[in-house]
Amino acid sequence: MSRILRLAACAALLAGTALTSAGAADLPSAKTAPIAPVLTQWSPWMIRGRALAVVPQESAKLRLGGAPIVGGDVDISNSVVPELDISYFFTKNIAVELILGVTPHKVKGAGALAGAQIGSAWLLPPTLMLQYHFTDFGAFKPYVGVGVNYTVFFNEKAKGGFTSFDLKDSFGFALQAGFDYMIDKNWGFNFDVKKIFLEPKVKVNNGLIAGKVKIDPWLIGAGVTYRF
Template structure:
């Protein structure tokens, strides 16, 4: 084969290879594009409904006509009430919780005042808690909190022959520990314990008996969690 023929064959082979490559580049690709990651939507809102047991840890410093009542104390009844709270999460760990509910109590004398009926009252104690929620434990989600409480006393009624019974609205501090156990993305169960430090002023018979009553209740609750 002459040199001219060999050069012609090589040129034809190169031209054919280039044409095949160009045609392949024009064909649609069968390789699938990587799937975009599916992001779980995170909601900052949570609500809970609880059955709440309120257990006062009472103590009193009372005066009669300005003189201390030696050994005088009070006994405040326990109460079981429904409670609603609303939480907002700033991050996965930091949240605020507003606790709402009302609770009724009867007040009787104790110590040297034992057997004396004093009065009854309803408490509206909205409490705002700043919480830290622990993560990385799966469905088990414990938390701790600290906050402030403002208790409003209403529907106060004197009993046992007294003509008036008045408790002064007051601020208090609150501590909290609890956990949620999530059954699925939205629903869970909750157990929660709070301690409120509360010491309002009290007046009976328009100040004939006066002083301070340390209530300091434990609030023990369990209920349902819903995460939006």
């Protein structure tokens, strides 16, 4: 009888060992378990800070008391200012950019009006650009853009004996080309050129002298890029 019990105990032990081995075989091995890939999250936001040179390509059509001033023209000073822009990428190629900054300028006579001090003004020219970014050149990332500008003139001051100087806020058309050179995934350098086509109305001495001034500035900027 004791022999039968010993045989039964051995059989039970063997069955338990077999079941344990089978269960262990069904468990995933730590060495073979799949490793989830680490994904880098793509951010659609970019900001740039630039030093911006504003170089007007000016000309004017002016009237004195309703009669054309033959040969009358204006000269508008250049300006260098800080500028901030914010970009949002809809895709890796298509983005919109909002350009923000203010710039001061002095206006004096040229041509038949040479020597006349006319006035000074500040310009707030927010510009919204639709851009295409090329992505096949590694760290070098060129782009082109087209957009619309709305320039607000403020703090206008008459000079040279004139009593008033007024420039009318105006819409303009803008073109752009530039590039970013990225030194890592977040930081880079930027160079950018824009041309804005802008022709506001002007009044001096409450309309005694009136007409249109074609400003058409080049905006040439260089600065730092940060991609979130």
